[in-house]
Amino acid sequence: MSEPVVLRITRPYATEEAYLAAEAWSMSGRSMVLIDQPELPVDAVVRFDVALADGTKLIRAEGRVLRSLPPLGSRPGGLQVKFTRFGASTKAFLDRAVALRDGARSHASELPPPARPSAPPPSNADVLVEPSATPPEVSPELSLAPPVVAAPPLEERPEAASAGSDAASAEARAVGSAGAPSPSRPPSPSHVRRKVELPSPQGRDEVLARLRARAARRSG
Numbered sequence: 001m002s003e004p005v006v007l008r009i010t011r012p013y014a015t016e017e018a019y020l021a022a023e024a025w026s027m028s029g030r031s032m033v034l035i036d037q038p039e040l041p042v043d044a045v046v047r048f049d050v051a052l053a054d055g056t057k058l059i060r061a062e063g064r065v066l067r068s069l070p071p072l073g074s075r076p077g078g079l080q081v082k083f084t085r086f087g088a089s090t091k092a093f094l095d096r097a098v099a100l101r102d103g104a105r106s107h108a109s110e111l112p113p114p115a116r117p118s119a120p121p122p123s124n125a126d127v128l129v130e131p132s133a134t135p136p137e138v139s140p141e142l143s144l145a146p147p148v149v150a151a152p153p154l155e156e157r158p159e160a161a162s163a164g165s166d167a168a169s170a171e172a173r174a175v176g177s178a179g180a181p182s183p184s185r186p187p188s189p190s191h192v193r194r195k196v197e198l199p200s201p202q203g204r205d206e207v208l209a210r211l212r213a214r215a216a217r218r219s220g
Helices: 016-026 088-110 158-179 201-219
Strands: 005-010 031-035 045-051 057-069 078-086
Touching: 005 031, 016 031, 016 088, 031 045, 031 057, 045 078, 057 088, 078 088
Parallel strands: 005 045
Antiparallel strands: 031 078, 045 057, 057 078
């Protein structure tokens, strides 16, 4: 049987609380990650102690190497060992670490999930308008409204006809007034009435006699 490997580990913390707050994740009741320790063969026996920056020893135990862990995110890598024996003081400190770690996990599980970023509103080009399956409802007020009758053309409106006749009358009056001769001017020959020569009384009797004779022949 090979001799155990002895490791003296010092963590850069001034108090137990600071150490637990930073590295409680590395401890459990059965194993522990020895941070920043070199790689060793699996199942190698390790005796180690962990102390604060002022030399206060918090953990003294013996274990076997399980594996070497690489750094993961913000957590550093190290050597993971499985406990084979430790004292009462070490067990009490490990229990504190486990309680603190479990409390942090339960608190994290009670927190609401982070809000997902909302999707941006679609642009006008992305909006699709679906045709409605049912016709829109008609408001009772709109359904009772009288139908709209188209207005008659302008020439069919009585007002327009009367207005047109009034305008024609006014235009005729204006033309008549414009064409009427002024008192100072003599009337033009076109506006002078021609004097009709009536037959003499003797000739009129002859005309009447012929007309009567013609009427008698037609009646006979």
